Amino acid sequence: MSTMTIDAAGQVTPARVLHSEWVKLRTLRSTGFTLVAAVVSVIGLGLILTAVTANRWPHMSTADQARLNPTQLSIGGYYLALFVIGVLGVLVISGEYSTGMIRASLAAVPKRLPVLWAKAAMFGAMTWVLMTAAAVVAFFSGQAILGDHGVSIGDPGVLRVVMGVGLNLTVLAVLSVGIGTIVRSTAGGLASFFGLMLVLPSLAELLPSSVADHVNQYLPSNAAMSLLETTPEAHQLQPWTGFAVFGLYAVAALVAAAVVLKRRDA
Template sequence: MAVSQVIRSEWTKIRSVQSTVWTLGLALVVTVALGVLISWLSNREWDNMSEGDRFSFDPTFVSFAGTSLGQLAMIVFGVLVVSNEYSTGMVRTSLAAVPQRGTFLFGKIAVATALALVVGMITSFLAFFLGQAMLGGHRASIGDPGVLRAVIGGGLYMTLIAVFSMGVATMLRSPMLSLGILMPFFFLISAILGNVSATKKIGQYLPDQAGSKVMQVVPPLDGDTPYGPWGGLGIMVLWAVAALIGGYVLLKRRDA
């Protein structure tokens, strides 16, 4: 089967499963809504902030506060796109129709990544502009140095979260096992490793810790990472590529 046919087939599969469509919508709503709320609260609390907090205040990054929760929906989307076929047994039919497993995986990942990128970019720009509206006189402009990079980076960050999750789900095949590993990894293990002084140097190279740097415009006062915003995103790309390679290798070697 030609690659174009595989891509059309995967597009039909994804849009016909309501759960995958809903998770993308949820990622947008949660990220934007929480970002707006935190931006509004930050504006109200400005007069109570210390001098140090005001100096390091990053209005752009504040509007992305909802990303930490919105990425949960992106993780679920990435897992469901891949593992739905395994849980229903439809993967056998798909692989019978597309025996070239590399083509099968490429078509699925390409369509899902394109969808995640579109939703991620819309989410990032909406979160920024609505968040800045809530910040009043403390807002940033899209033309300020580093701001456009951060906004575009926010969309790329959410996309890469989904891609990394797809790679992990391809390796593990089970939706419950994939979510059972990814959720604690991003919401517990990464946070602990990134905030404990003994493990901070390790934590800063985890995908979410490194990738989120691209959304920052004002460096934190205690920031000592050995890479910049694009360097952090590059580290996240390497994680996503490694997960996809692992998924491809296992897909080639084992039975459906």
């Protein structure tokens, strides 16, 4: 049964469509468990990595100590959370197609597109709040464990990296909702998501290095990573440029999803 509601005049409003999506997200146990798993991934893995490093520090070579990036170490759980959020984003829409609930949602909102905007906005907002909070906790906890070997939030690039965790995962949330809408099938959506984020970069590595170095930096996973580097590496986009490129992938997916949603039957 759809949770969509209308105002006193009988009109569907953006606020009520958003509220409907909020109700759907918070009442699904699987959504709550998955978001908790993403938070635990960011905080828990960051704590484990920093604790292990702090314990091994006296036994590390000078070269290994110099290569250590305390900021990235404390947010190491980002890489696991990336896939958790991506999978959930696909399921947010493909799950409704698999159960048939999407028909009720689209019947309540005949123009269709407000449903897509609301799903992307609500899931993106939830992701940003939770993942930003998790990244902040992971960073300060991790640096406390590292002690004198850690860094400060005011050091160059550090605040951007910590805030970048939430920003990147929010864009990823929107991107995955777009993919789920385009494909509609859970299996197909997940295959498309993993193909875009994992397989495509691997295939690019098969290209001649002169071509791969240029192409790789524009692939979604690599473009997103530029925001999480305190100092940009060779053959990598500048942080905010990379984030903008990653954002364009999400916009393109959402636009394509809108076209598909308008043209296809539920």
